[in-house]
Each structure stands twice: as C-alpha cells, then as structure tokens.
Amino acid sequence: xxxxxxxxxxxxxxxxxxxxxxxxxxxxxxxxxxxxxxxxxxxxxxxxxxxxxxxxxxxxxxxxxxxxxxxxxxxxxxxxxxxxxxxxxxxxxxxxxxxxxxxxxxxxxxxxxxxxxxxxxxxxxxxxxxxxxxxxxxxxxxxxxxxxxxxxxxxxxxxxxxxxxxxxxxxxxxxxxxxxxxxxxxxxxxxxxxxxxxxxxxxxxxxxxxxxxxxxxxxxxxxxxxxxxxxxxxxxxxxxxxxxxxxxxxxxxxxxxxxxxxxxxxxxxxxxxxxxxxxxxxxxxxxxxxxxxxxxxxxxxxxxxxxxxxxxxxxxxxxxxxxxxxxxxxxxxxxxx
Numbered sequence: 135x136x137x138x139x140x141x142x143x144x145x146x147x148x149x150x151x152x153x154x155x156x157x158x159x160x161x162x163x164x165x166x167x168x169x170x171x172x173x174x175x176x177x178x179x180x181x182x183x184x185x186x187x188x189x190x191x192x193x194x195x196x197x198x199x200x201x202x203x204x205x206x207x208x209x210x211x212x213x214x215x216x217x218x219x220x221x222x223x224x225x226x227x228x229x230x231x232x233x234x235x236x237x238x239x240x241x242x243x244x245x246x247x248x249x250x251x252x253x254x255x256x257x258x259x260x261x262x263x264x265x266x267x268x269x270x271x272x273x274x275x276x277x278x279x280x281x282x283x284x285x286x287x288x289x290x291x292x293x294x295x296x297x298x299x300x301x302x303x304x305x306x307x308x309x310x311x312x313x314x315x316x317x318x319x320x321x322x323x324x325x326x327x328x329x330x331x332x333x334x335x336x337x338x339x340x341x342x343x344x345x346x347x348x349x350x351x352x353x354x355x356x357x358x359x360x361x362x363x364x365x366x367x368x369x370x371x372x373x374x375x376x377x378x379x380x381x382x383x384x385x386x387x388x389x390x391x392x393x394x395x396x397x398x399x400x401x402x403x404x405x406x407x408x409x410x411x412x413x414x415x416x417x418x419x420x421x422x423x424x425x426x427x428x429x430x431x432x433x434x435x436x437x438x439x440x441x442x443x444x445x446x447x448x449x450x451x452x453x454x455x456x457x458x459x460x461x462x463x464x465x466x467x468x469x470x471x
Contacts, residue, residue: 148174148185148221155216155223156183172342175226182226183215188342191219197341198222200267207261210254210337227337232328233361245368247336248356251328252376254336255320255352259380262318267346273315274345281308284399288457291406297467299460306453310387310395315347317382323352324359349380350393358400360408360436364443387452394451401444402457405464408437441465 149160162177173186188194198217205213212225232251236244285307292299320338327340353376357369381389445461448454
C-alpha cells in the first residue's frame with residue numbers, strides 16, 4: 135500500500151472523488167492494474183474501494199448501469215457505491231485473482247476453479263437475462279467487416295514472422311461465425327478479471343467491455359486466455375461440459391464448430407499480442423503497429439501456449455484446418471529458439 139504522500143496525479147484524483155462522493159478519506163492507495171491502470175484501489179478505515187475513471191463516458195455509464203442491474207439480481211459482481219458520470223466507485227471484491235490462484239494450485243484444484251468460474255459466468259448470463267440487459271448494450275462485432283478483419287489476423291502475423299499463413303476459406307469462416315447477437319456477455323471473460331473469495335465463490339470485475347453477442351464468446355475468452363495452463367485433457371473435459379450449456383442455438387455450423395473457429399482465431403490474436411509485446415521495445419504501439427516492424431527472436435511461455443492451443447483448435451475447425459501446419463511451424467520455430 136502506498137502512502138498518501140506518494141500519490142501521483144491519478145491517485146490524487148481518485149482520493150478526491152472518494153471524499154466528494156462517499157464522504158470518506160483514504161489512508162492509502164495502490165495500482166491493482168499496473169502502470170497503465172484505469173482503476174485505483176483506495177484504502178479507507180476498515181475497507182477498500184475501487185475508483186475507476188474510464189476514457190469513454192458512454193462506456194462508464196454502461197458499466198455503472200450493468201453493475202447495478204446485475205448486483206440487484208444477485209450476481210457475483212461489485213456493488214456500485216457511487217457514480218457521478220465520471221468517477222465510478224465500486225466495491226473491492228475480496229479474495230485472490232483467479233489467474234494467480236490457477237498458478238499456485240495443483241491440476242485437480244485448477245480444473246475445479248475453472249469449472250466454478252464457468253458456472254459463475256453462466257449465472258451472470260442468467261442474471262443479465264432476468265435484468266433485460268442484452269437490448270440495452272452495444273452489439274459487439276456487428277460491423278460488416280469485423281469478421282473479415284478477424285480472419286485476416288493470421289495473414290498479418292505470418293507476414294510479420296516471415297512464415298506466411300496458408301489461405302483459408304473466408305466465406306466458410308464467415309458462415310460459421312455469423313450469428314445475430316442475442317445475449318449479454320462479459321466479452322473479456324479472462325481469469326485476471328475474476329477473483330476467488332475466501333469462501334470459494336468466483337466474482338467478476340472490470341465490465342467496461344461488456345456487450346451483446348453470443349455466450350460462447352465468453353467461453354472462448356476464458357479457455358483461450360494465456361493464464362490457463364495448457365492441459366488438453368482438462369480442456370476437453372471443460373469443453374464437453376460447457377459448450378452445450380453455453381449453446382443458445384442458431385449457430386450455422388453448430389456450437390462446437392463456432393467454438394473451435396472463433397477460438398482458433400482468438401488464439402492467433404492473443405499470439406499476435408504476445409509477439410508484439412516481444413517487439414514493442416523497437417516498435418511501440420499496439421500489436422498491429424508492432425507487426426509492421428521486426429519479429430522477435432523468442433516468445434514467452436504464454437505465447438507458446440497460444441500457439442499450441444490455436445493449433446489444437448484449428449485442427450477441430452472445419453474452416454481453419456489449413457492453419458494447423460502453420461501454427462505448428464510457429465511453435466517449432468520458437469521452441470528451437
């Protein structure tokens with residue numbers, strides 16, 4: 135915990151917002167999200183509060199409304215303590231981040247934690263349905279070129295790495311992934327955005343990017359995250375258990391093909407993020423900017439997990455099987471390095 139004397143400008147603003155909106159004085163603070171944070175944890179007398187300042191007022195309004203409606207339905211999300219159209223003060227969910235818990239426990243306990251997390255997300259989906267959230271939220275990926283842009287990620291990454299990606303049937307990919315958005319989703323349903331309470335419950339925070347799409351997308355984001363240790367057997371058990379439970383119908387090629395196709399492309403995007411992180415020192419910016427520069431010589435363990443998982447999921451996608459040898463080549467290149 136940092137002292138008030140060490141406050142930077144953002145922390146100072148958060149402390150003032152807490153005083154103005156809650157009438158409470160902070161005694162310390164910390165950055166739960168690192169240097170590029172949007173939230174500050176404030177330590178009050180006997181409790182902690184998360185003060186969040188979003189870059190988009192529209193997104194902040196949505197986040198506050200979503201949290202209030204979900205919390206009223208009993209969902210395991212932070213309670214809104216105050217919101218003035220700029221600063222969102224919310225409950226600091228007690229416990230350990232799920233991503234950290236998964237790193238320190240054994241195989242069976244990790245499987246149980248992932249299973250519990252997916253059950254908690256399902257409960258949130260049901261709470262959102264009761265609250266009527268889907269019609270109120272932004273439709274994610276509804277632009278005509280969204281799927282085209284997503285499908286082009288292997289080509290861009292391959293060109294950057296000097297390992298050209300094979301052509302896939304873009305029309306088949308579009309057919310598999312095109313479905314009218316019908317349901318509320320968290321979208322970035324990643325273990326770092328979840329917390330395991332002392333009682334073993336899993337709650338979810340950081341709702342800036344929620345919206346309306348398909349529930350299977352939350353399964354993609356969760357199982358496709360680089361914080362999930364690559365255990366194919368456990369992954370298959372979870373897929374067999376949860377794909378049917380997240381299936382809402384209306385998938386042109388079926389829910390399993392949607393899951394594998396969206397999942398494989400998601401892994402390529404995550405891999406591109408890992409590659410750009412390794413290259414960003416000489417190529418600052420997001421992954422698209424970094425991919426205009428020189429490729430890295432090494433790749434982190436999480437990047438290797440993305441390559442392995444993307445390979446496995448591409449092999450099970452009816453449209454993306456040509457990507458499997460390419461992802462294998464990426465894995466072998468960096469394994470050798």
